[in-house]
Amino acid sequence: MIISRTPFRISFFGGGTDYPVWYNEHGGAVLATTIDKYCYITCRYLPPFFEHKYRIIYSKMEQSQDIDGIQHPSVRATLKFMGNQRGVEIHHDADLPARTGLGSSSSFTVGMLNALYALDGKMVTKQQLALDAIHVEQDIIKENVGSQDQTCAAFGGFNKIEFGGEKKILISPMTLRPAVCRDLQDHLMLFYTGISRFASEIAAEQIKKTPDNTNELNQMRQFVDDAIGILNSQDTDIVDFGKLLHETWKIKRTLSSKISTPEIDLIYNDAIDAGAVGGKLLGAGGGGFMLFFVEPHKQPAVRKKLNNLLHVPFKFENQGSQIVYYAPADNY
Template sequence: MIITRTPFRMSFFGGGTDYPAWYAEHGGAVLATSINKYCYITCRHLPPFFEHKHRIVHSLIENVQTIDQIKHPAVRAILGWAGCERGLEIHHDGDLPARSGLGSSSSFTVGLLHALAALEGRHASKEYLASNAIHVEQNVIGENVGSQDQVSAAYGGFNLVEFHRNGSFSASPVILRQERLAEFESHLMLCFTGFSRIASEVAKSQIANLRERQAQLHRMREMVDEAIAILQSANAPIEELGKLLHESWLCKRSLSDKVSTSDIDYLYQEAIKAGAIGGKIMGAGGGGFLMLFVKPELQDNVRERLKHLIHVPFKFEDGGSRVVMYQPNGLS
């Protein structure tokens, strides 16, 4: 039995420039971190004593004979792409809900790829996990997704991820004083709006508008470098990042009318009134988690103003996808 643990991610700047349709022409970059909320995949070869060949346990329990009969699109695509011939039992558990803007779908894909490789006795590099997760999601499943979530899930850590015109990517840890990174982390809040959405549908509308939104996307790419400069500066107040996040949110919500809603706009304005400096809806938009930049001494005010939302404490993490249990023969 194999168990993998793969983190969710929080993206700060540059989202939208990680769509292949954009970076193939202009290049792209994002500033993002993984957080200590995880997707867990348990995987083992299923003994041949059952009427079914494969058992997939997620929000449904699927007992099937063939891979084509699997309803879960990512599991069906990954097992088909990997050419799995032996029967498998796969369980999925997550710390946070799906369709919430924290890259849960990509964490699932990376985690399952990692588990299958370990089950075969193969070491899977971070580059292997990220690049193949991107391929599976974009080309095998055919989702309208960018390329940042898979990299953050595989590599972990607080990174500058650059996307090159030739289709390759590079992930570089952002070099900061630990005190500065902790100061940034202490100013962030994460709230669940309660609205779920299909990220691919929101992303599709953004991709359709890429040519009409070039000015916004170029500006969003510039903010990546500006944010790193603020973080690495010995003099710049950390609040400058909050202001930059607010500007980034205004750019992001202009990419498509599906990015925000009247309900999301209301929540964001209430947070600003209570003391938030900036923030954004995570992921493609349309719902899910709202990330806010708030001075620590004002965070109680924001919690009170948004008390009907679920507030989720979190920390940055730097482990990326890991095999946390390795018993390939099912023996202790």
């Protein structure tokens, strides 16, 4: 039996420049971190005593005699990609709900790949995990997804990730002074709107409009370096990071009519009125989690104002996808 643990991510700046339709021509970059909320994949070869060959347990349970009969798109595509010939049983558990803007779909795919490689007795690099997951999601499933979620999930940590050309990814870990890193975490608040959505459907419109959003995407790319400059400054005013989040949200919500909604705008405005400096909706848009930058002494007021939403405390993490349990299976 194998258990993989793969983190979810928070993207601060550069989202939208990680789509191949953009970065293959212009280059792209994001500033993002993984957090201490995880996707767990338990995987084992299924003993040959059952009528079915595959059993997949997530929010529903599937049993199938062949891979093509599996409904879950990532499981089906990943098993095909790995060339699986033996029956397997797969369980999925997660700390946070799916379809909420934290890259959960890609964390699932990365965790699946990591578990299946381990099941086959292979230890692969984080680079390979990321590239394989990008291939599965973009080329096999043909989801409208970028390339940052798979990379974040595989590598973990707080990174600048640059994209350019075919499958070209450069990871630059943020080398922050510990006090700055703690200060940044202390200013961040994560709230769940209760709205789930299919990111691929929302991203489709944004991808289609990419040629019309050149100026906006170039500016969002520039914000990545601006944010790094703020964090690395010797006389850092961390509040400037929050102000930059506000600016990137103002641009992001114009990229597609599906990114924000009147309900999301109301939540955002309520948080600002209560003292937040800035923030953004995470992921493709339409719902899920919202991130706010709030000075610590104003956070009680923001929690009170948004008391109808679930506040989720978190910390940064730097491990990426890991095999946390490995027990070789008996042969039948």
